[in-house]
Amino acid sequence: MSTAVHFGAGNIGRGFIGLVLHEAGYDVVFVDVNAELIRELQSVDSYEVREVGAHPRTHVVDRFRAVDSREDEAEAIAAVAAADIVTCAVGPNVLKFIAPVIREGLRARPDDAAPLVVMACENAIGATDTLAGFVLEGAGELASRAVFANTAVDRIIPAVDVQGVDVVVEDFFEWSIDRRPFHGHEPVIPAAHFVDDLGPYIERKLFTVNTGHATAAYHGYRAGEPSIAAALANPAVRAEVEAALGETSALLVEKYGFDAAEHAAYVARALERFENPDLPDTPVRIGRQPLRKLSRHERFIGPAAEAAERGLATDALTRAVGAALAFDAPEDPEAVELQGLLSSLDAAELTTKVTGLTPEHPLTERVEEVVRAAQAARPASDED
Numbered sequence: 001m002s003t004a005v006h007f008g009a010g011n012i013g014r015g016f017i018g019l020v021l022h023e024a025g026y027d028v029v030f031v032d033v034n035a036e037l038i039r040e041l042q043s044v045d046s047y048e049v050r051e052v053g054a055h056p057r058t059h060v061v062d063r064f065r066a067v068d069s070r071e072d073e074a075e076a077i078a079a080v081a082a083a084d085i086v087t088c089a090v091g092p093n094v095l096k097f098i099a100p101v102i103r104e105g106l107r108a109r110p111d112d113a114a115p116l117v118v119m120a121c122e123n124a125i126g127a128t129d130t131l132a133g134f135v136l137e138g139a140g141e142l143a144s145r146a147v148f149a150n151t152a153v154d155r156i157i158p159a160v161d162v163q164g165v166d167v168v169v170e171d172f173f174e175w176s177i178d179r180r181p182f183h184g185h186e187p188v189i190p191a192a193h194f195v196d197d198l199g200p201y202i203e204r205k206l207f208t209v210n211t212g213h214a215t216a217a218y219h220g221y222r223a224g225e226p227s228i229a230a231a232l233a234n235p236a237v238r239a240e241v242e243a244a245l246g247e248t249s250a251l252l253v254e255k256y257g258f259d260a261a262e263h264a265a266y267v268a269r270a271l272e273r274f275e276n277p278d279l280p281d282t283p284v285r286i287g288r289q290p291l292r293k294l295s296r297h298e299r300f301i302g303p304a305a306e307a308a309e310r311g312l313a314t315d316a317l318t319r320a321v322g323a324a325l326a327f328d329a330p331e332d333p334e335a336v337e338l339q340g341l342l343s344s345l346d347a348a349e350l351t352t353k354v355t356g357l358t359p360e361h362p363l364t365e366r367v368e369e370v371v372r373a374a375q376a377a378r379p380a381s382d383e384d
């Protein structure tokens, strides 16, 4: 039996990647550091993945086990050493923390074992390359023991409060995997699709689905909307989302030669997905970790910088940056840190630190303007 080790038994782990690998015939080993989640997974023989939307369907995942890598790192390492595939969905900022377990798992593999397939499933460009860098740091000799392949993952899974470890997901998913590192020996995962060039897929997804989602979330949050559906029902918010996606569409169509009508249909589908009435989602989940989302190669500055370099419009994307700067959800550590930076740095310092834009970049002046506006709009407080 083939085995897949998946790091991150959260929404994507259980509701998307773990399910797809299970249905591809793999025994799945979930590795997580959330002790309560692992205990819950260890206490059941199966869990349900409930697809909601126009085509509702329920899947049962029943060939898995769960390991708490904080409690029992040796077991997690042994699972990697014996696995055929390792995947992860932990968040891009967490890759460095799972790398040592994967590294020691690689080291423990039999010398004659087939190379381990390693694929990060994160909302970030080149996430597997980033993971590979951490895994092989000081262990370059292990490179021949693994095949690292970048992927793009797309399925909206909010943190719906369901009983136990069942997961509610949208009735759509897309998992695109770069086939080039496999040199013709791709793993058999029928529901995934292997592509010769992942670039267009990951940028289309990140700069359409995630840019649109985050634009709706940040403008919606600032407008006081409680859900993403309500945000998109707010005409002013919807206009901002459509304008921002108009700008990323112009970039993607020019950069990759996408058919404009086909891309417009992809955008329209994304908006429909956001509004799924059976999938309550919130601005706070979608806007989580604003410093990550405002960083240089992410869903706002990534496309806006490239659009500015091409002389394309960026006003809506920079307005979305302004809305993101007002995201002060107290339960989000990055939102709290961002508000601290807004009060302690000047516009130029904050722009450089948060967005990674150089002072001479054609987008920088416009971003500094929205930073100054955000700083001026912040309520005065004692410590300011």
Ligand SMILES: NC(=O)c1ccc[n+]([C@@H]2O[C@H](COP(=O)([O-])OP(=O)(O)OC[C@H]3O[C@@H](n4cnc5c(N)ncnc54)[C@H](O)[C@@H]3O)[C@@H](O)[C@H]2O)c1
Binding pocket: 007, 008, 009, 010, 011, 012, 013, 031, 032, 033, 034, 037, 069, 089, 090, 091, 092, 094, 097, 098, 121, 122, 123, 153, 154, 155, 156, 157, 158
């Ligand atoms: N939820 C979605 O709609 C969605 C869709 C596509 C992509 N993504 C991406 O998938 C990734 C995970 O998102 P999610 O929504 O599943 O988040 P999540 O919070 O539901 O799951 C993340 C899991 O990682 C675990 N984790 C944290 N540190 C760990 C460590 N050191 N070792 C092992 N596990 C660890 C957490 O305990 C949690 O269970 C993110 O990159 C996200 O951007 C999410």
Ligand SMILES: O=P(O)(O)OC[C@@H](O)[C@@H](O)[C@H](O)[C@H](O)CO
Binding pocket: 123, 153, 154, 155, 156, 157, 209, 210, 213, 214, 285, 286, 287, 288, 289
């Ligand atoms: O997961 P994040 O924090 O990168 O972004 C929040 C949402 O936009 C994201 O989870 C989407 O639901 C997902 O990327 C859809 O495929």
